[in-house]
Amino acid sequence: MASKSLRQEFFKGVWDENPIFRQLLGMCPTLAVTNAVINGLAMGLATAFVLIFSSIVVAAIKKLIPSQVRIASYIVVIATFVTMADRFLAAFFPPISKSLGPYVPLIVVNCIILGRQEAFSSKNSVGRAFIDALGMSTGFIIALLILSSIREILGSGTWLGHQVLGSWFEPWIIMILPPGAFLTLGILLGLIMVIDRKLQRSV
Amino acid sequence: MxxxxxxxxxxxxxxxxxxxxxxxxxxxxxxxxxxxxxxxIEEAIVSVVPGTTVNQKIYEEKDFTVYATRGEAGQITGYAIYTAGTGFQDKIVIMFGTDASLQKIFRLTILDQKETPGLGAKITDEEAFLQFWENKDCSQPLTLRKPPVSREELGASEINAITGATISSEAVLNTVNASLAKLRSLIQEGTINIEGNNGQ
Structure with missing residues (x-):
């Protein structure tokens, strides 16, 4: 692992090991909050904040933690940052906090975050853990933005609240309901596979 | 160690x-x-009781709060009632304003709801639902009109149902009727006295 350059460490989170499209982790927020771009973006940023800070802290204190209690310690660290993000949103962006509802506190159990601590931060230096978290967060935000853009445009005819499709367009309400999330995610996963296969063949 | x-x-x-x-x-x-x-809450009170500049909380319990509202000259403008009822998915939180005699509803607004997007969630829509609540006679319990008719045809205490979302429309209606009945009995018992709160 140490042979990887920092650049590779960053980009693996965006494509090769994209948390949503490749690792299929963190599906709960992915499916639940991507009915509008603003919600997807807020969830992405909140998760990025939690992931980056948790990774730094875990990488910094990894030697002090006995392995028997590591998961408990990681969860406390993660929960601390999640609660901070939750309070921050409630104080400064009340409408977003309201529309995300219980999904902000639920970042605590988002597998991407605990997964990165266990798989990466607990074995690597602070710097590498930071780059890894940054890459994973970027991959997560990009995936949420793609999903929520498709769902908002087809489901409400808007993008980030702005009307993009004319009045002739009858919104597909199913796209902003739970089935729309599964349909969109499934089709995207298939597409990513096809693209990846093409890329590998050309290499 | x-x-x-x-x-x-x-x-x-x-x-x-x-x-x-x-x-x-x-x-x-x-x-x-x-x-x-x-x-x-403050913004909602001002929007449901026209001409309100000050309000005073006169009664509070779980999911039911009554505010007495006053205009610029100190005259009573009515009540703003904060209430919540069970909708199709989750609690629907409502604020509505009445005159001081509880005969007329000025306006109604939805503070929070998790109804089905595109169907029940239309209870927050001015065109589809909220406009029918303006200046309604509430001396008798409000009733639901189904299928919806034009605003002119609608009776003095009738509210149009949202097509395809009768449960959500009914939930709002029942919550409002129940809150009005509750407020009336509280006033009758003397628990709430709008004049008596003058000096406090």
Whole structure:
């Protein structure tokens, strides 16, 4: 692992090991909050904040933690940052906090975050853990933005609240309901596979 | 240090540090969060009782709060009632304004709801639902008109149902009727006295 350059460490989170499209982790927020771009973006940023800070802290204190209690310690660290993000949103962006509802506190159990601590931060230096978290967060935000853009445009005819499709367009309400999330995610996963296969063949 | 005492020390310090950090964050944001909530209620009161400049909370219990509202000259403009009822998915939180005699509903607004997008969620839509609540006679219980008719044809205490979302429409209606009945009985009992709260 140490042979990887920092650049590779960053980009693996965006494509090769994209948390949503490749690792299929963190599906709960992915499916639940991507009915509008603003919600997807807020969830992405909140998760990025939690992931980056948790990774730094875990990488910094990894030697002090006995392995028997590591998961408990990681969860406390993660929960601390999640609660901070939750309070921050409630104080400064009340409408977003309201529309995300219980999904902000639920970042605590988002597998991407605990997964990165266990798989990466607990074995690597602070710097590498930071780059890894940054890459994973970027991959997560990009995936949420793609999903929520498709769902908002087809489901409400808007993008980030702005009307993009004319009045002739009858919104597909199913796209902003739970089935729309599964349909969109499934089709995207298939597409990513096809693209990846093409890329590998050309290499 | 042996393993178990090391585990205790590590978990305790992680817990204490996180607790300290969180109580700081809690203290720093508490006031703002409370202010946001109050502002939202304040704005809703002004929007449901026209001409209101001051309001006073005169009764409070779980999911039911009554505000007496007054205009610029200190005259009573009516009541703003904050209430919640069970909708199709989750609680629907409502604020509506009545005149002081509880004969007329001025306006109604939805503060919070999790109804089906595109169907039940239309209860927040001015065109589809909220406009029918303007200046309604509520001396008798309100009833639902189904299928919906034009605003002119609608009876004095009738509300149009949203097509395809009768349950959500009914939920709002029942919540309002129940709150009005409750407020009337509270006034009759003397628990709420709009004049008596003058000096407080």
């Amino acid at each position: 042996n393993l178990s005492s090391r585990m205790i020390v590590v978990l305790t310090s992680v817990g204490v540090l996180s607790g300290a950090l969180l109580s700081t964050v809690g203290l720093l944001t508490r006031e703002r969060i409370e202010a946001n909530r109050l502002k939202e």
